[in-house]
Amino acid sequence: xxRHNSRSGLFLMEIMAVILFFSICAAIxxxxxxxxxxxxxxxxxxxxxxxxxxxxxxxxxxxGGNIKETAHMLGDASGDELTSVKNYEETQNAAAGETQxxxxxxxxxxxxxxxxxxxxxxxxxxxxxxxxxxYSRYDGYTETQKDESxxxxxxxxxxxxxxxx
Amino acid sequence: xxxxxxxxIGLNIGSASIIMIFTIMCLTVFSVLSLVSAVAxxxxxxxxxxSTKSYYEADSEAMRIRNCIAKELSDGATPQEIAQKYGADxxxxxxxxxxxxxxxAYYGIFSYYVSVSTGSAxxxxxxxxxxxxxxxxxFIAVELVYSAQGLKTVxxxxxxxxxxxxxxxxxxxxxx
Numbered sequence: 126x127x128r129h130n131s132r133s134g135l136f137l138m139e140i141m142a143v144i145l146f147f148s149i150c151a152a153i154x155x156x157x158x159x160x161x162x163x164x165x166x167x168x169x170x171x172x173x174x175x176x177x178x179x180x181x182x183x184x185x186x187x188x189g190g191n192i193k194e195t196a197h198m199l200g201d202a203s204g205d206e207l208t209s210v211k212n213y214e215e216t217q218n219a220a221a222g223e224t225q226x227x228x229x230x231x232x233x234x235x236x237x238x239x240x241x242x243x244x245x246x247x248x249x250x251x252x253x254x255x256x257x258x259x260y261s262r263y264d265g266y267t268e269t270q271k272d273e274s275x276x277x278x279x280x281x282x283x284x285x286x287x288x289x290x
Numbered sequence: 291x292x293x294x295x296x297x298x299i300g301l302n303i304g305s306a307s308i309i310m311i312f313t314i315m316c317l318t319v320f321s322v323l324s325l326v327s328a329v330a331x332x333x334x335x336x337x338x339x340x341s342t343k344s345y346y347e348a349d350s351e352a353m354r355i356r357n358c359i360a361k362e363l364s365d366g367a368t369p370q371e372i373a374q375k376y377g378a379d380x381x382x383x384x385x386x387x388x389x390x391x392x393x394x395a396y397y398g399i400f401s402y403y404v405s406v407s408t409g410s411a412x413x414x415x416x417x418x419x420x421x422x423x424x425x426x427x428x429f430i431a432v433e434l435v436y437s438a439q440g441l442k443t444v445x446x447x448x449x450x451x452x453x454x455x456x457x458x459x460x461x462x463x464x465x466x
Contacts, residue, residue: 136303139304140306143310146310146314147314150318154320155321164325164331164332165328167332168328168335168336169335171332171336171338171339172335174339175339246357279339279343280343281342281343281347282346283346283349283350
């Protein structure tokens with residue numbers, strides 16, 4: 126009987142040690158998995174950002190540096206992933222008597238691509254991580270609001286075909 | 291009867307440790323593998339992003355030079371002066387003896403190269419890359435035909451510094 130009790134006690138001690146050691150190791154391994162998942166998400170995001178920038182750059186070049194035309198073409202070419210295209214910061218071209226766009230925003234579900242003309246004739250494409258914050262309205266409905274402090278994922282410059290210096 | 295009572299019920303001592311060691315080993319191996327592959331994938335993504343950025347910077351620079359050449363020509367500068375200013379080569383129609391020159395009338399051809407750097411940004415306006423810059427692996431080669439109608443781009447091509455090497459390892463079936 127004493128021998129049986131000692132075996133049970135030993136087994137209990139072993140189980141306790143195993144659980145303790147296992148929980149420490151599992152915590153470390155889970156954190157490594159989480160880190161791997163985060164890194165994989167970041168690389169997927171970077172790949173998507175670069176691909177979308179190339180897409181917009183080529184559209185911008187084929188539109189001859191016209192941001193309004195770029196926005197139209199992008200809206201027609203993109204699928205469901207593109208939420209909206211915003212054009213703003215219009216400048217009046219007095220000589221031609223027409224309005225020129227200096228900046229556009231292509232808002233995707235997960236990121237925002239900003240195309241902005243620079244003073245030297247080139248355009249800068251910047252991709253930002255779009256984060257939305259959900260908040261409850263007074264009537265009970267929930268709405269999403271774009272977070273202004275978004276991180277820049279990718280940036281590159283492009284110049285229109287045969288035009289500005 | 292006594293023998294039956296002495297037999298341990300359930301798991302033996304040590305079996306829990308063996309199961310745990312196996313489980314921890316599996317967890318460790320898979321987590322390290324996933325992290326290694328994720329890091330490699332991220333490095334690849336960064337390389338892709340960097341090469342995309344470098345290509346468009348070089349493309350933008352090549353376009354800027356092209357536009358400058360066009361403007362200088364319209365301002366009345368001589369092609370030789372412009373070529374010297376922007377580090378480009380200029381060959382008159384009489385110097386060229388190719389199919390293109392035989393079939394069309396033009397004054398000359400501008401040609402220049404812009405390096406595509408894969409490391410930190412840095413562009414060379416002329417010359418096929420640089421020997422001391424290890425980051426440069428390719429360049430954009432541009433050829434512009436200058437004629438009475440103005441400048442026409444006849445070549446805008448990304449080329450590798452090492453040239454193109456065909457892979458002859460695989461024996462292809464000769465189908466006739």
